[in-house]
Amino acid sequence: MRISLRRRLATAATALGLTTLGVLGAGAAPAQAAPADCPAGYFCAWKTDNATGTMYKTNVDAPTLGAWDNQFRSVSNRTGKYACLHDDPDLGYNGDVWSVAPDPAGTEWGGPGSTTVSSVRLVTTERECGGYEPYPYWYAGPQATTPAFGDLNGDKTADVLARDKAGRLWFLPGDGSGTLVGSGGWNAMNALTRHGDFSGDGKEDVIAREASTGKLWLYKGSGTGSVGSRVLIGSGGWNSMNQLTAFGDLTGDGRSDLLAVEKSTGKLWLYPGTATGPLGARKLLGSGGWNAMNALIGFGDMDKDGKADLLAREASTGKLWLYPGKTGAVGSRVLIGGGWNVMAGFLAVGDHTGDGYTDLAAVTNGDYASNMGRGAGNLVVYSGRATNGFQTGGLESESWSGLNGQF
């Protein structure tokens, strides 16, 4: 399977000397006016390089193109979706697939630069043009530890939430499937975290920060993988904090706590969970220097003393440090290892391998390279050891690119 994304479309358009209506402006020559004939809500194509003459249009998937087979030379996508232009008929993947971004206003058009398109599919996110589901896949088995860690649906198996670029939220139970649990709007949040029960009903919840207001919201977990109604737990000001991390219980009262780094001071604060949802008065955990960390991970209990531990990644070095949880504090840090800057994000998956030791999963960024794979969008699982640290990672899935976060 080869995939050619929009970059290639743009390149081809440049090579052909094509331009956009936006550049041409209102005074464009009449010969260039044809792209405006494409109605709102439609994907359109022409047999000419400059979008003139007879026009093809569709607002639904087109597995075959009839007389238009291998005829597209310029296109305009006025749908709200990505248009996947398949060289294969029936939306196949043996040939190239071009992806054309949504442009409802119809201000852009360009040419595939070839006449090989034989089917068209309209999808919500660009990754779907690559033949992927809107959500990534992964597999997990039952954990040996009780209670299970990172378990929204209570089946003793870790699960993951993924946000796609359209702002939808997907629940991934660890069997390769994905369930839509948020139909949209989640891109309004610029921090998402979970792990532990904040509402006091024994079900894991999600905490989210609203970018535009700095408000902190608690989304109560339903116990099935979805989240229910939200409760305001921070009325504002949370944009002054970094690395919001639901951590498990550090205070020892059996309730989950939230960690955050204050941007202006580099202090690490603990916000204790309470019986009813709102967070209690914050406590200072670290007096400074925490701005040096660009990831905090509440991933469970690594040293098996019954207290949740914290991992932090040092931005300048890529080192991962373990801060053992103590009652109401974190202990002296222990170096886990280096090289972790090739990760775009981390996932706390509890004891993924079922051997009793807490493991860690990570999604790679473009700098990742190993004998298992390279580039962004790989999910790598690192098995915990009897002594603090992880074994060499194992590639779990290659389907994690083109998303907008996972937690």
Ligand SMILES: [Ca+2]
């Ligand atoms: Ca689960």
Ligand SMILES: [Ca+2]
């Ligand atoms: Ca709850």
Ligand SMILES: [Ca+2]
């Ligand atoms: Ca511990």
Ligand SMILES: [Ca+2]
């Ligand atoms: Ca394990």
